[in-house]
Amino acid sequence: MIVFSWYRGSNEKWLDAYKDPVASLYTLTQCITLSDVQADGDWKLIIADLGTGTFDMKLKVYKGTNLMSENTIIDLPTGVETFYMDTHEPRTPAIAVASGPYIYVYKNLRPYFKFTLPTLEVNPVEADLWNQVKEEKINIFVLREMLEGMRAEGTVLTVRSLRFLQLQDITDCEAFANLYRFTPLRRQTVITSLATLKKSHADEDAISCLVLGTESKSVYVLDPEAFTVLTTMELPSVPVFLSVTGLFDVEYRIVVACRNGCIYTLKRGTTVTTKNCIELNSQPVGLQRINKTIYVGTMDEALHCYTSKGKKLWTVKLPASMTTMEIIDYKPKGFKAVIVALSNCNVHIYKEKYLVNIIKTDDVVTGLKFGRFGREDGTLIMTLRAMHRTFQRDLYLLRLNTAREYVKSLENRMNPISSDPQEPLKLNATVQGIGPMFKLTVNLQNTSLSNPSTNLLITFQYDDKLYAFKNSFIEVPMLVPGLNYAFETYVECQSDKGISDNVKVYILRQGKSIPIITGIISMPCTDVEPIANVKKKNQDDF
């Protein structure tokens, strides 16, 4: 669900503009941006939709409330930004989508360029192991054992090795190793956060560099024209939120919130950072900056404010845990505040440490964006957790699992002799006749020594367009062990096209839906034409 509201600054602070309960979007604050991507003064909403989390990831562009364009993204998106990469007229910005180890750049809403993060060094032992597999010096069991040992020691492995270790089945492992052993081993990292940094001018439409944080604990600054890495900076932990100010060519500050619960400040010229750190009591959930103050929301239901030097100014206790945060910068009224979405379906607005406004929503907000949209300043866009969607997905999974189990059980019983020791039965079916009427005989034998079988049923599965059964359901009397019982029914073939099909016989126990045994009967073709047709033909001849 997606909700739009307009900020009015006056008594009634928000105007409810539009609500789309069936937008079925799953997105986060980092994956929403507003930009004049067509340079027509009508600002568009750009959303990277996470889809189901594994499928259906899309880059969506909304013009007003209408979906204007849609591009499929291959992997899970982790950030969306727009930036000016050249000085051409008209001034159309490019869209950058971070996904896996790649940055996908779109210009004029079309794919334009794919940037791949530089590969990292592979552990020499790991590389050697895969090399030996390639030369067939070691088998997969040795490989698996060695890799497991390395992982236990805390070595960072490549994605290929990790995937290999995940595989449960030995045949899968073998197939996997055979498939990949000839391709060179590479270690790639994943982009965790994306931001932009103006290159040499501070104008609104000046060329910007992309700033990326990666899972390999580094921050990269990319050149917007050549897509080369301008600067690499190392951090003690994985960066998760970035806040960037300044100009790349002059002086800049990148405030980075890391997964270890620390905030670091990177400047022009830094390559390795260990100091300049704010230590939080808990993991960060959001990082924003207004002028020189840093606002951080943490997992322990608190909002903190720090100076850029790292001095704590204040802490506000939140009534519930925070899901995301965003800045309100409403220029017509010069109003700046922090907007915080909470897990109790409220959205709080803090002007400095004072709560100035509360918005109530129907569900938990997962994504927030404030800015210019369409032709008007001050839109707040809220994406809500899609309950319906979660429900739908679970329902699908349930159906899939049920179907799988059912197929499995049918396949297991696809046997004329019961494998279940509780139901020792033997099935044998014969077809007699030359058609179109056949006689189908099902022979059942209780193969146990002393236990009689009771409450059994015989039923058939067949194409009802092709066959008509006189008796498609037969109740079986008690079966005495060792004796052979024959049950007969007549089957009429309905088609005169000379085709035949398989008919399945199920032996069921009353009250249970899984058959005890299943028999497949391959029906013979009809040799004689149906009598009605013969009669008709004869009449035609006269």
Next chain:
Amino acid sequence: MGLFSKLASLLGIKKKEANVLFVGLDNSGKTTIINKLKPEDAQQHDVVPTVGFTVEKFKNKSLSFTAFDMSGQGRYRNLWEHYFKECHGIVFVIDSTDKLRFAVAKEELSMLLDHNEIKRKRIPILFFANKMDLRDSVSSVKLSSMLKLEDIENKPWHICSSNGLTGEGLSEGTEWLSREMESAIKQQN
């Protein structure tokens, strides 16, 4: 009023003058509509976003209009109220495709109706649900219920769908407006 003009208006040769205020959000089509109402030889080909406001004059059968074409951009909207005092009629133009900003248009309208100069006066208000030719436009009936026009008290109002580019629906609206304004002016005299 001079002797001649008095005589002329008595004889019905000279038309009565009316000030009409054109308001509405930016990009709703106010300037385009005024452009279409002007005589054909005075029309412009290119319409650009209005900065501040412009004044245009045109006539129809009974009245001579002085149209104040106000800019609809956010930063100029506070200029509107300065012209409320002298106006005889208001034309509120709405982009009927811009669903997202109906809430903003409604807000601006209620601020206009609540203004001291407008509140107690019986000023006719004409609404143009403009851009009716576009595929995702909202009908005038739906628009009037979305903007809660039925709640307007003590003022005659009328809404019609229009297309500022072809001129469709404009004459219906302006005829209604001039009728209303004429009767209001007569009452004043």
